[in-house]
Amino acid sequence: xxxxxxxxxxxxxxxxxxxxKGLHFEVEKGETFxxxxxxxxxxxxxxxxxxxxxxGSKGEIRIFGQPQADLKRIGILTDNSGLYDRLTVYDxxxxxxxxxxxxxxxxxxxxxxxxxxxxxxxxxxxxSKGMKxxxxxxxxxxxxxDLLFLDEPTSALDPVNRTRIHTILRRLNxxxxxxxxxxxxxxxxxxxxxxxxxxxxxxxKAMNSPQAxxxxxxxxxxxxHLKENKTVVVERNEAGAAxxxxxxxNGELLAIHSNEPTLGDIFMQLTGRDLV
Amino acid sequence: xxxxxxxxxxxxxxxxxxxxxxxxxxxxxxxxVVFAAILGRMGVENPGMHMFPVNMALVMCAAFVxxxxxxxxxxxxxxxxxxxxxxxxxxxxxxxxxxxxxxxIVVIILSIWLSEVQLTGIAPLSIAILLSxxxxxSIGTIIGLLSRNVMETGxxxxxxxxxxxxxxxxxxxxxxxxxKKVLSYLPNEQLxxxxxxxxxxxxxxxxxxxxxxxxxxxxxSIALTVVMYKKSAADK
Numbered sequence: 001x002x003x004x005x006x007x008x009x010x011x012x013x014x015x016x017x018x019x020x021k022g023l024h025f026e027v028e029k030g031e032t033f034x035x036x037x038x039x040x041x042x043x044x045x046x047x048x049x050x051x052x053x054x055x056g057s058k059g060e061i062r063i064f065g066q067p068q069a070d071l072k073r074i075g076i077l078t079d080n081s082g083l084y085d086r087l088t089v090y091d092x093x094x095x096x097x098x099x100x101x102x103x104x105x106x107x108x109x110x111x112x113x114x115x116x117x118x119x120x121x122x123x124x125x126x127x128s129k130g131m132k133x134x135x136x137x138x139x140x141x142x143x144x145x146d147l148l149f150l151d152e153p154t155s156a157l158d159p160v161n162r163t164r165i166h167t168i169l170r171r172l173n174x175x176x177x178x179x180x181x182x183x184x185x186x187x188x189x190x191x192x193x194x195x196x197x198x199x200x201x202x203x204x205k206a207m208n209s210p211q212a213x214x215x216x217x218x219x220x221x222x223x224x225h226l227k228e229n230k231t232v233v234v235e236r237n238e239a240g241a242a243x244x245x246x247x248x249x250n251g252e253l254l255a256i257h258s259n260e261p262t263l264g265d266i267f268m269q270l271t272g273r274d275l276v
Numbered sequence: 277x278x279x280x281x282x283x284x285x286x287x288x289x290x291x292x293x294x295x296x297x298x299x300x301x302x303x304x305x306x307x308x309v310v311f312a313a314i315l316g317r318m319g320v321e322n323p324g325m326h327m328f329p330v331n332m333a334l335v336m337c338a339a340f341v342x343x344x345x346x347x348x349x350x351x352x353x354x355x356x357x358x359x360x361x362x363x364x365x366x367x368x369x370x371x372x373x374x375x376x377x378x379x380x381i382v383v384i385i386l387s388i389w390l391s392e393v394q395l396t397g398i399a400p401l402s403i404a405i406l407l408s409x410x411x412x413x414s415i416g417t418i419i420g421l422l423s424r425n426v427m428e429t430g431x432x433x434x435x436x437x438x439x440x441x442x443x444x445x446x447x448x449x450x451x452x453x454x455x456k457k458v459l460s461y462l463p464n465e466q467l468x469x470x471x472x473x474x475x476x477x478x479x480x481x482x483x484x485x486x487x488x489x490x491x492x493x494x495x496x497s498i499a500l501t502v503v504m505y506k507k508s509a510a511d512k
Contacts (some may be wrong), residue, residue, distance in 0.1 A: 051360065071362050082353030084290065086297040091290070098286030101279055137459040
């Protein structure tokens with residue numbers, strides 16, 4: 001599989017403070033890759049380096065095999081991406097169509113995609129925060145980028161708008177867009193990402209698919225939900241299997257659940273700190 | 277239209293649509309015109325004052341309008357959006373400057389007309405005003421890049437306002453010859469001196485040194501603007 005992003009031993013300092021300590025990872029074409037970590041862990045710094053807003057102190061990065069990102073092939077959405085608030089939604093998108101050399105006919109398609117077809121003539125400052133975020137997403141995908149960088153795309157959004165953005169991102173990914181997502185929202189990462197990396201204090205502590213991480217850090221126990229609202233935890237071994245058989249034979253067993261940790265639990269286990 | 281021209285045009289059109297709804301900028305543009313009308317009612321006898329409405333239009337429109345437009349782009353995180361698009365430094369700089377330049381030229385023409393000053397030597401004065409326009413737009417861009425928001429342009433730009441508009445008054449109250457000499461090389465002083473000389477019947481060749489000084493201001497301020505812009509394009 002082709003790597004869209006390759007990062008080798010990336011180090012960055014702000015003054016004397018080391019904020020990235022030798023990051024090493026790849027993102028494959030068509031993948032949604034989650035970069036998870038609490039505030040100050042280095043997520044935004046990494047995205048800034050990958051999008052040429054910042055020059056890393058040491059190490060090597062490759063975007064589509066090149067040391068610098070081709071701006072025509074990438075789209076960027078951050079929680080503070082600015083819009084021209086005195087202009088209409090349509091005029092904001094016209095500007096970026098012309099800057100990217102994209103046909104203006106694409107604007108109506110993109111507004112449809114982000115469920116804002118009726119708001120084209122609305123002045124941006126009259127939109128809600130969720131709507132503005134969707135306009136920013138529309139702007140980021142206007143030129144059909146191969147790679148989309150999303151820095152906390154749903155932070156401070158209500159659940160309805162959050163779900164809307166997730167639906168759009170899943171569709172984009174299904175259509176072939178590679179997505180690099182930074183978030184401290186574990187649920188968002190579980191829902192969207194094929195693989196995640198846990199970043200803490202500038203270091204990657206673990207990297208794999210959410211499912212593989214949960215299995216790896218599972219405590220090998222199983223919860224049995226029994227009649228009369230009882231719950232019993234058994235080990236995943238022969239003795240546990242015998243217990244389960246007994247509960248089934250007695251007609252007491254209602255449900256079986258494997259006790260896998262959440263991504264948040266794993267992060268806590270690895271770093272000793274919460275993700276928020 | 278090639279890609280670069282299209283991008284410059286896109287930024288120009290965006291700024292024009294935005295300017296029409298920007299009350300702060302419209303007010304700033306309006307001030308030199310009002311001042312010129314007042315000056316016209318008072319009557320301007322001193323040839324040294326003939327260029328004052330023009331200098332005011334240059335400082336208020338070219339420098340301050342440009343500064344506020346750049347600072348607002350920074351404040352609202354829209355400048356980063358432009359920088360992360362395929363638009364080059366030159367596309368962005370020209371796109372943002374063309375509108376400021378056009379508005380300033382209209383305000384200068386209105387100011388000259390309303391102040392009722394009789395200018396002599398229109399050709400050399402026009403060249404000097406155009407070179408000054410480039411210098412002031414660049415200085416405005418620098419003020420905008422140094423300011424974190426529109427409010428701050430007033431603080432960062434205040435020394436520019438005081439020095440570039442009030443240098444003639446400062447030269448009358450200071451006795452230090454070195455300071456006077458330095459102030460005399462400011463573009464507004466060069467423009468005023470040139471207007472006085474042309475009013476007195478000087479030929480083009482006699483005012484060429486003033487044009488050269490203003491041209492140096494234009495080139496130096498453009499160079500500084502490019503350096504500042506590139507510094508702000510990439511975070512530290």
